[in-house]
Amino acid sequence: MKTHFIAIGGSAMHNLAIALKDKGYLVTGSDDAIFEPSKSRLEKKGILPEEMGWFPEKITSDIDAVILGMHAHQDNPELAKAKELGLKIYSYPEFLYEQSKDKTRVVIAGSHGKTTITSMILHVLNFHQKEVDFMVGAQLEGFDCMVKLSEDNDFMVLEGDEYLSSPIDLRSKFLLYQPNIALLSGIAWDHINVFKTFDDYVVQFRKFVASITAGGVLVYNEEDAEVVKVVESAENYFRKIPYKTPEYEIVNRKVHLKTEMGDVPLSVFGAHNLLNLEGARHICHTLGIMDEDFYEAIMSFKGASKRLEKVEREDNGTLYKDFAHAPSKVKAAVKAFCEQFKNEKKYGFLELHTYSSLNPVFLEQYDHAMDGLDEAIVFYSEDALKIKRMEPISPELIKEKFKNENLKVFTNAEELHAYWNTLDKTDGVYLMMSSGNFGGLDLTK
Template sequence: MTMRIHFIAIGGSAMHNLAIALHLKGYHISGSDDEIFEPSNSRLEKHGLLPKETGWDTNRITRELDAVILGMHAHPDNPELKKAKEIGVKIYSYPEYLYEQTKDKKRIVIGGSHGKTTITSMVMHVLKTNNVDFDYMVGANLEGFDTMVSLKEDTKIAVFEGDEYLSSPIDLRPKFHLYHPHVALLSGIAWDHINVFPTFDNYVDQFRIFADMIEKDGSLIYFEEDENLQQIADDLRDDISIYPYNSHASIIEDGVTYLVHGERKIRMQVFGKHNLQNISGARHICNEIGITDDQFYRAMTSFKGAARRLEVLSENENCTVFYDFAHSPSKLQATTDAVKSQYANRELIAVMELHTYSSLKKEFLPQYEACMDAADQAFVFFNPKTIEHKRLEPISREEVKKAFANDTLKVFTEPEPLFTMLQKMNWQSKNLLIMSSGNFSGQDLKEFAKKITGDPVNFKNNEKWYSHQNRSI
């Protein structure tokens, strides 16, 4: 009998991907939402899952449903949710249903304040390259994968990105508390989501609880230079095996990063200290599920990174424009340091947008101290209307500059003067790093990058570029 599942708030980034995954599995899917944006709209429409009308309709909730999946975008007083409760339909949060689908499989869960998307993507890429079929959930688009979620009947492994944010409007547990991994990885802890976890100690506790939920005789892989992770590992149950890791040995030659493994040099398409840490963590996971080092390294040579993680928007032989999803202080510093280290002979212009709830909260701003100091020039943008929309206390440009503790940093509250100034700069022997979880109040960043570098298509047809990109491993 075909399972019938209804999604309340189907348009969410995670929700629409899960809806598509279950549709492809043969389930009957329905959904509702009060607004659906791109790319969710087009993807749902492609699979015939786009609601015919926006808004909530209690007639969609019947006893014929096997389950309702509730998204974070919905409110606790949602009328469809209320009816589902009244008639006794089983209600799941997004992570609860992922566990329900994979409770008989070996679950690998990657958590941490930074790097979890990239490590998950690395593991997925290695498994796919080595023809291992598996279920997965990851928080970014990845080359070679049509969706960010896949669930099948005959797979034995599930690889999940473990987000510490809340599960649903009526389930305030962090998502990764619901997965009960057999193999867990924690990449590091740096305070985030201040609106949910008001103190650092409270935030750290969520990772401790996650580690305690590892299945019997499971394993924890963790970054050993993080003191909080070391303490969590020291306090774990005796039946859990622990595997610390550090940055992978590497060298940089002519702007290209090579991993060093014994006598071998393995050319990478990603770079930076955090990615070297991520690679080590991913290798440990792959070893735990039967992938040899030789299989791992062969696969990793073709890994280009996850979408929106140090993504190249455009480039020529004198300048590269990067975009990164970085928004927390630790991510900003790691990303800025990575680009500057990789291109030591180029000036680095770094631009970031304060956009998230935490980043715009006055009490949190001091966490950003010195996090962009590796850049030769640094700029910060925030939109006062975003602060107003989030119902936060106003902040000033002076307060932001003081928080970053960088005398040369400039702060903008309107995007046009910032991007006009950037476009007029001389970009000879310079790189531009754009960091945000938003879009600088509606800027087309890819088009802007092309204006700086010229036509990237013609450049990539250039013989010099081609030979640079295709050196032997």
């Protein structure tokens, strides 16, 4: 089968391209910019485009499937040529469904926690050598590629994202998967550039629950009031399995899970991670993994990439980085950090650079998000606001919306870096929250 990727360099797209190459497909692709690690990984597989840009001549009538990434625009010249030739054009999730429509599909959804839960499930299955197909959005220890597609496996585990499928398919990605088994971890307004109101956002999750196949299973977080409302209002038939935060204690910075089989020491921390773990346990149970086997495997789970991930520093200082940028994720990460390091001086840095996080209306969702930290720092770039054609935001407005008068606010990367360099990183513990890089800050030095 011959496939062509429009915008092959994306974190999800390049993994799918590699998975198809490994499956024996003929894979080509284009992009206007490809960064690491996508560039090296595509090059290693021999599918890195020879030059950057869009080339309609690459689109030929013998292509079986064109896979369109969100990075491309509606007026993309390769897309126009594919339409002209009448080729089959798939969004990323649409193509994944085509690859898994004859399998049992397990879809992990929610505003927060879905990457970690999916990673936990895959870690446990891998530990017990249970083969499944999968797609997850973060790099996981022990896995070369974060998409796997096969002819033989009976199950496919998918991280279900609520964002748009492609520039020409404005449905939420997770609405295309039609899960047989699903998990819903939480609902907290995000992607304000697409879902203008909270109600618009919640509707996507109602549709997701409605898409569960007849007689399927939904594992859901009973501690989230919005999730409970969505589940209780569902009209389709499926089995409902609620979960909640399990009992645990922290001894010498080590989290111990309280179970019927005794204490289980973990390598992750934070109440939200233990809640994620409980959801993963229920999903694994539906896949035939008994609790004893689950606990045996989960002890060695060190976390998904950039989810409270410990950074090895040259000075041996204690620093964690987290992908947190949405308000609910920031609050969960800060709460976990403060609980884990009760007696140390705690520094928390947050970078705001997504469209939602820089919107004055949405900023209200961050109220008290940085409470509990000894030093709380927020960074955003005034240049980023100009690039996104957004109105200027004052540091005073940030402090007001965060409801934190002691907040330090930086709008210039050089000033942030100068402040960073004044800090003794061996004095206290550091939490760095961003889906960016704090203007090029090296967290290892």
